[in-house]
Amino acid sequence: MDAILTARGLDPVQAQAGLERAAASCGVAFGKRTHTYNSRRATELGKWAETKGKKEAFDAQVFHAVFVEQKNIAREEVLSEIAHRAGLDPQEALRVLKEGIFHHAVLRDWDESARCGVVAAPTFQIGPHRLVGAHPYARLAAFVEKAGCQKRDSKEPV
Known part of the structure; x- marks a missing residue:
C-alpha cells in the first residue's frame, strides 16, 4: 500500500491520516489499510447489483469490507459474502463472476476512464x-464553486 501511495507522490502516513479524518468527519x-486489492471483479458485481436495484447496498458493503474489515475483494468467497450482506443471492453472484457477464462492460468503463485520465x-x-x-x-462545495457553478436557492425546484 505504501509503495502505491509513494509512487503517486503521496506520503503514506499523511494519506492514511487524511482518510481517517475524512471518515471521522462523516x-x-x-x-x-495495509493492502490494496484488485477491484475489477467487485466492479463487475457492482454492475450486476445495479441491475437488481441493489447498487448502493452493494457499494456500501464493498466499502465496509475494504476500509473497515481489510478484506481481499479479489476473492470470490469474499465477494459472495458481500453480495449476501447487500441482499443479493450469493450463488448468483458467483455465477455472474464465473460467466464473466459484466466483464466486458467493466473493461469498457475502465478504458474510458483511462482515456479521460481518471486514475482513482x-x-x-x-x-x-x-x-x-x-x-x-x-471541500466538495469549494470545488464546485471554483469550477464556476452558482449556488442555487434551496427553495428553487430542481
Missing part, C-alpha cells in the same frame, strides 16, 4: 477542474 468506520475513485470533474479522492463536504 461518522464512518475506517481501519488501517472517486474523481469529480467539472470542465477542466478535477478533484480526486474522498473529501469532506466543505
Whole structure:
C-alpha cells in the first residue's frame, strides 16, 4: 500500500491520516489499510447489483469490507459474502463472476476512464477542474464553486 501511495507522490502516513479524518468527519468506520486489492471483479458485481436495484447496498458493503474489515475483494468467497450482506443471492453472484457477464462492460468503463485520465475513485470533474479522492463536504462545495457553478436557492425546484 505504501509503495502505491509513494509512487503517486503521496506520503503514506499523511494519506492514511487524511482518510481517517475524512471518515471521522462523516461518522464512518475506517481501519488501517495495509493492502490494496484488485477491484475489477467487485466492479463487475457492482454492475450486476445495479441491475437488481441493489447498487448502493452493494457499494456500501464493498466499502465496509475494504476500509473497515481489510478484506481481499479479489476473492470470490469474499465477494459472495458481500453480495449476501447487500441482499443479493450469493450463488448468483458467483455465477455472474464465473460467466464473466459484466466483464466486458467493466473493461469498457475502465478504458474510458483511462482515456479521460481518471486514475482513482472517486474523481469529480467539472470542465477542466478535477478533484480526486474522498473529501469532506466543505471541500466538495469549494470545488464546485471554483469550477464556476452558482449556488442555487434551496427553495428553487430542481
